[in-house]
Every structure is written in structure tokens, then in C-alpha cells.
Amino acid sequence: MTVTTRLRSGETRTAGVAPSRTRRRRVASLKAFLYVAPALAFSLIFLIVPTLQTAWYSLYDWNGLSVATWAGVQNYIDIVQDEQLRDSFMHVGVLVVFYSFLPIAIALLLTMVISRAHALRGMSFFRTVLFLPQVIASVVIATTWLSIYSPNGLLNTLLRAIGLDSLTHVWLGDFNTALVSVGFVGTWLNVGLCLVLFLSGVGNVQPELFEAARLDGASGLQEFFGITLPALRGQITVALTLTVVSSLKTFDLVYITTRGGPGNSTSVPAFEAYNRAFNSGQVGSAASVAVVLTIGILLITALIGRLQPKDTE
Amino acid sequence: MxxxxxxxxxxxxxxxxxxxxxxxxxxxxxxxxxxxxxxxxxxxxxxxxxxxNFVEAWDRGHFAQYIVSSVLVTVTVIVVTTVLSVMAGFAFARLKFFGSNIVFFVLLAGLLLPAEAFIIPLYFNLRSAHVTDSYWALILPQIAQSLAFGIFWMRNQFMSFPGEVIEAARLDGATDLRTLWQIIVPPSIPSIMTMCLLVAMWTWNEFLIPLVMVTQDSLRTAPLGLAFFQGQHATDYSLLAAAGIIIAAPIVVLYFFLQKRFISGMLDGISSR
Structure with a gap:
């Protein structure tokens, strides 16, 4: 340890001759590398190399046990041609609306109405409650909604209580309602997240700005589009990234509530990848789904990242 | 106003x-x-x-066993992640070394990759190494995932640490390692705690990795246990609800006491990527 004690201060010493300084720098570089080496090893062994292997697997037909056979891009062609796989990607499109667009739209609307709520008494209580669903295990959330959507669950009981018996459904067992029911759980999860995010963003706006706008006679709408919305650009991109990525990754909820059913009506790519790899012995096909899903997630993250204003956090 | x-x-x-x-x-x-x-x-x-219902769920669902597994996995992941993140975060923030950009990029990839990207080959790799169906198969991949976040978190924290203090320690002849643990870490404890809370929550709640990696009942973590319990008692919602509360409780209780840290940590952590 003592060898490098004066590494940095060495530069100020006049005695330093060029060769020894390079050597010292090399030793320093090596020592610094040791600080990151364990983390790098973890990342390479458990994340990076397996990710590259996924791409490799996707070019094979393999049942997980016997010898794999080369399949070329057939697995990718299947994603377009196989109805079940194609549908799973379509379903994710529906989920994005429920997980991302709806919560952001609702939260923005609310932010417009309550843009100065952060200054109110009791706000920290509301923030805690609104954010609560985010910290509960997804499996618990899933069993909760399974119970709510059950034939005699909370939702149907409420509908009967207000005389809307005709609207009661076997929500997760009906081809027409299953996907929407799964999506609505996402809306429930993410509205609070977006609202907390946006309210904290509005909290950063100088109160004088609103004050001035009011004095100038700006309407609520003008205030929202002139001050609130531009100030929230950073928060909106964060909300978009979070919610869109979470909808693309939907797995736990579908696994617990519907296992992709009824029929194929709620299957999503992450579930197809899991199911094919570990239950139905189509590892190559599963890997190709995983590759497409990963590229989708990375692309969308990058695209949304470009909307992020450079100067905000 | x-x-x-x-x-x-x-x-x-x-x-x-x-x-x-x-x-x-x-x-x-x-x-x-x-x-x-x-x-x-x-x-x-x-x-x-x-x-x-709580008693019955606890007994019939083997939740005592699952909670033990969850605690063991979560604590190990937190401890290893914290030590390695603090060291790597320090190196990225305060030391210059050859290839730091490439290494940083590799770790950044770990932060962006969804579990689906690596879980399939990872399972077969670990199976070949006879590691599946063990606590290691639960712990090691989750350390890798948590490290990606932890390193970014600690790097950001350490970059804002006053440089003069570090220089002064160096002039006094402190080694990098001593500077890190004795000068930089103590005032950074709040931010390290926030990181630990988030890692605890993610690890405790994780479902896919346990689902894929273990089949033995005794190794199941709490959320995985609930999933199997749900499979067996599909319509006994009272029991399921009781089991769900048992599993969610530890994190929810932490959250009620430390909600500011959870919220700011989750929002900052994500926006600073």
C-alpha cells in the first residue's frame, strides 16, 4: 500500500524523472483498476457474456438438453410469422398505453389542477400514499389484483353494489377484458409515480414565475403550457422512460394472473421468452424473442433520452 | 404564494x-x-x-422458510454490493486509470439490460457449473445487477465530494484505500444507506431470477413462495392476502419510516442515469 501513497503529489516534486513517472502512473493505473475489477468481473460473467450468448442461442434450434442445430435467422422470421409471438408484441403495444401514456396524461392533467400542491400541508402524507404501490413486491400486487378481478372480488362486488350487475365480468378469464384488466394494473401502479414526479418538478419552479403570470392575467391553461409543462420536460422524459420500459418488461404480473391466457390473449414477449426457454423447450426461439425485446428496450431508452433537456437533472 | x-x-x-x-x-x-x-x-x-389467516398462511405456506431464504439472499447482496460499489464508485470518481471509459461503458450496459437479455444463457451456464438450485444462483446474478446501479450511485456521490479534503488527506500521506474508508465514506453514509434500501427492496421483491434459478422448495424466496402458494390455493383469497401482507410488510414498514429516502432515491437514481 505504501508504494503509491504519494502518487498524485509526486507530480509536484521536481526530482521526478520521466521514466519513473510513467512507471508510477502505470502502477497507479493498475491499482485503480483493482478497485473496479470485482465489479467488472460480476458484470461480465453474469450480465454481459450471457447477453452475447443470448444472441448466439437465437441462431439455433435447441431444446435445452440435446445437441443444438443451426437455424440461421429462422427464429427471427418466426417472430413475424408465428401468430402467437406476433400477438405478444402487439399486446405490449396495448400495455404501453396503459402503463405509460394514460398515467402520464392523467398525472399531467392533475398537475395542471394542483400545480402548487407541494406547498400544502400534508403533502408528504399524500406523496407517501401515492408512491406506496412502487415499493410493494410485484408478486403481491399481482395476487392482490387477481383477487380484485375474481368473480366475487372487490370490483364485481362494487359494480353490484351500485346496481351495475350487467357490467360484472370474469375480468381475467374473458378474451375481451383480460388484456385491458392487466393493463389497468399498470395504470394504477404508475399514476402515483408520475404524479409524485411531476409535483416535485413543479416544486422546483420559482413561485415568482406563477405570481408574475397571475399578475399578467394568465389563465390556468396559459400558466400550464407557458410555465408548468416546459418546466416538467425532464420529469416527463424520466416518467416516459420508466413506464415504457416497465411495460415492455411486464412479466411477473402476467405470470401470476393469467399465464398469457385466456388462449393467447395476454401473452407478452417476456412471458413468451420465459415459457419457451424453460417450459416448452424452444430455447432458440426464446432467445430470439429476448434479443428483439432487449433491442427494443435499448432503442426506446435511447430515443426517449434524446428528449431529455441537457441542463436539467 | x-x-x-x-x-x-x-x-x-x-x-x-x-x-x-x-x-x-x-x-x-x-x-x-x-x-x-x-x-x-x-x-x-x-x-x-x-x-x-396469517397463522395458517405462515404454517401451510412454509413462509418462515421462505423469509429465511429472502433475508439471507438480501443481506448478502446488500453487503457485497455496498463494498464493491463504494470501491468502484471511488475509482471512477477520483482515480485515473487506463480503460476507465470502456469499463464504465460495460457497467452502464449492465444498468440498461433487462433481465430477459441474459437470464436464459445464464441459467444454462450456471446449470453446467452445478450452481443452479443453490443460494449462489440467487445471490451472484443479483449482485451483478445491483452493482450496476450501486456504482453509478456512489460515483455520483463521490464526484460531489470536496476535492480539497481528499487532497489534504493525500498530502498527509494517507493511501487511497485509507482516504476512501476513513475520509470519504463516513460523511457519505446517508447516501450509502439510501443505496442499501433500494437494493434491499429490489432484491426482496425480485421474482424472475428465483423463479428460473431454483426448484427446491427450501431455497425459494418469499415472492416465489407466494407464487407457488397461489398455485395451490388459487381461490382462497383470504389466505393469499394474508401471505401477501407477510411478504410485503418488511419493505413497506421500512418505506413508512424512510419514505423520503425511498422516493428521492428511486427518482434521482433513475433520472441521473
Whole structure:
């Protein structure tokens, strides 16, 4: 340890001759590398190399046990041609609306109405409650909604209580309602997240700005589009990234509530990848789904990242 | 700025409605859990409070065993992640070394990759190494995932650490390692705690990795245990609700005490990527 004690201060010493300084720098570089080496090893062994292997697997037909056979891009062609796989990607499109667009739209609307709520008494209580669903295990959330959507669950009981018996459904067992029911759980999860995010963003706006706008006679709408919305650009991109990525990754909820059913009506790519790899012995096909899903997630993250204003956090 | 009374009322009304929207499903779970166990009667307000469901879920569902697994996995992941993140975060923030950009990029990839990207080959790799169906198969991949976040978190923290203090320590002849643990880490404890909380939550709640990596009942973590319990008692919602509360409770209790840290940590952590 003592060898490098004066590494940095060495530069100020006049005695330093060029060769020894390079050597010292090399030793320093090596020592610094040791600080990151364990983390790098973890990342390479458990994340990076397996990710590259996924791409490799996707070019094979393999049942997980016997010898794999080369399949070329057939697995990718299947994603377009196989109805079940194609549908799973379509379903994710529906989920994005429920997980991302709806919560952001609702939260923005609310932010417009309550843009100065952060200054109110009791706000920290509301923030805690609104954010609560985010910290509960997804499996618990899933069993909760399974119970709510059950034939005699909370939702149907409420509908009967207000005389809307005709609207009661076997929500997760009906081809027409299953996907929407799964999506609505996402809306429930993410509205609070977006609202907390946006309210904290509005909290950063100088109160004088609103004050001035009011004095100038700006309407609520003008205030929202002139001050609130531009100030929230950073928060909106964060909300978009979070919610869109979470909808693309939907797995736990579908696994617990519907296992992709009824029929194929709620299957999503992450579930197809899991199911094919570990239950139905189509590892190559599963890997190709995983590759497409990963590229989708990375692309969308990058695209949304470009909307992020450079100067905000 | 003063809000008019009308504005205040509208604001509170909106907040109450949406707080209720968030809470009603969760209150429903609590009510179901304390209702007498039955599969046919459906949801209704209970006449008496019944805590037997918790006992029954705990016994029949082997949740004592699952909680032990979860605690073991979570604590190990937190400890290793913290030590390695602090070291790597320090190196990225304060030391210069050859290839730091490439290494940083590799770790950044770990932060962006979804579990689906690597879980399939990872399972087969670990199976070949005879590591599946062990705690290691749960712990090691989750350390790798948590490290990606932890390193970014600590790097950001350490970059804002006053450089003069570090220089002074160096002039006094402190080694890098001593500077890190004795000068930099102690004032950074709050931020390290936030990181630990988030890693604890993610690890405790993780479902896919345990689902794929272990088949033995004794190794199941709490969420995985709940999934299997649900498979066996599909329509006994009282038992399921009680089991769900048992599993969610540790993190929710932490959250109620430290909600500012959870919220700011999750929002900052994500926005600073």
C-alpha cells in the first residue's frame, strides 16, 4: 500500500524523472483498476457474456438438453410469422398505453389542477400514499389484483353494489377484458409515480414565475403550457422512460394472473421468452424473442433520452 | 404564494381521490386477509377480525422458510454490493486509470439490460457449473445487477465530494484505500444507506431470477413462495392476502419510516442515469 501513497503529489516534486513517472502512473493505473475489477468481473460473467450468448442461442434450434442445430435467422422470421409471438408484441403495444401514456396524461392533467400542491400541508402524507404501490413486491400486487378481478372480488362486488350487475365480468378469464384488466394494473401502479414526479418538478419552479403570470392575467391553461409543462420536460422524459420500459418488461404480473391466457390473449414477449426457454423447450426461439425485446428496450431508452433537456437533472 | 381557499379545496379533493385510488386495492387486501377464510362468499366487510389467516398462511405456506431464504439472499447482496460499489464508485470518481471509459461503458450496459437479455444463457451456464438450485444462483446474478446501479450511485456521490479534503488527506500521506474508508465514506453514509434500501427492496421483491434459478422448495424466496402458494390455493383469497401482507410488510414498514429516502432515491437514481 505504501508504494503509491504519494502518487498524485509526486507530480509536484521536481526530482521526478520521466521514466519513473510513467512507471508510477502505470502502477497507479493498475491499482485503480483493482478497485473496479470485482465489479467488472460480476458484470461480465453474469450480465454481459450471457447477453452475447443470448444472441448466439437465437441462431439455433435447441431444446435445452440435446445437441443444438443451426437455424440461421429462422427464429427471427418466426417472430413475424408465428401468430402467437406476433400477438405478444402487439399486446405490449396495448400495455404501453396503459402503463405509460394514460398515467402520464392523467398525472399531467392533475398537475395542471394542483400545480402548487407541494406547498400544502400534508403533502408528504399524500406523496407517501401515492408512491406506496412502487415499493410493494410485484408478486403481491399481482395476487392482490387477481383477487380484485375474481368473480366475487372487490370490483364485481362494487359494480353490484351500485346496481351495475350487467357490467360484472370474469375480468381475467374473458378474451375481451383480460388484456385491458392487466393493463389497468399498470395504470394504477404508475399514476402515483408520475404524479409524485411531476409535483416535485413543479416544486422546483420559482413561485415568482406563477405570481408574475397571475399578475399578467394568465389563465390556468396559459400558466400550464407557458410555465408548468416546459418546466416538467425532464420529469416527463424520466416518467416516459420508466413506464415504457416497465411495460415492455411486464412479466411477473402476467405470470401470476393469467399465464398469457385466456388462449393467447395476454401473452407478452417476456412471458413468451420465459415459457419457451424453460417450459416448452424452444430455447432458440426464446432467445430470439429476448434479443428483439432487449433491442427494443435499448432503442426506446435511447430515443426517449434524446428528449431529455441537457441542463436539467 | 398564498393559495385561495377554493384552490386549496380542489387540490385536497384531487389528492384525496387519487390517494384513495392508490389505497383501495391495498385496503381490500387487508380486509380480505382479516376476513374468515372462504373461497365462495366473495368480498365483503368482515364482522369480526380474524388473524387466523396469517397463522395458517405462515404454517401451510412454509413462509418462515421462505423469509429465511429472502433475508439471507438480501443481506448478502446488500453487503457485497455496498463494498464493491463504494470501491468502484471511488475509482471512477477520483482515480485515473487506463480503460476507465470502456469499463464504465460495460457497467452502464449492465444498468440498461433487462433481465430477459441474459437470464436464459445464464441459467444454462450456471446449470453446467452445478450452481443452479443453490443460494449462489440467487445471490451472484443479483449482485451483478445491483452493482450496476450501486456504482453509478456512489460515483455520483463521490464526484460531489470536496476535492480539497481528499487532497489534504493525500498530502498527509494517507493511501487511497485509507482516504476512501476513513475520509470519504463516513460523511457519505446517508447516501450509502439510501443505496442499501433500494437494493434491499429490489432484491426482496425480485421474482424472475428465483423463479428460473431454483426448484427446491427450501431455497425459494418469499415472492416465489407466494407464487407457488397461489398455485395451490388459487381461490382462497383470504389466505393469499394474508401471505401477501407477510411478504410485503418488511419493505413497506421500512418505506413508512424512510419514505423520503425511498422516493428521492428511486427518482434521482433513475433520472441521473
Amino acid at each position: 398564498k393559495l385561495s381557499l377554493g384552490e386549496k379545496l380542489v387540490t385536497y379533493l384531487v389528492l384525496v381521490i387519487f390517494a384513495a385510488f392508490a389505497l383501495v386495492p391495498l385496503l381490500g387486501v387487508v380486509i380480505t386477509a382479516i376476513s374468515p377464510s372462504s373461497s365462495t362468499s366473495g368480498f365483503r366487510m368482515p364482522e369480526s377480525i380474524e388473524l387466523g
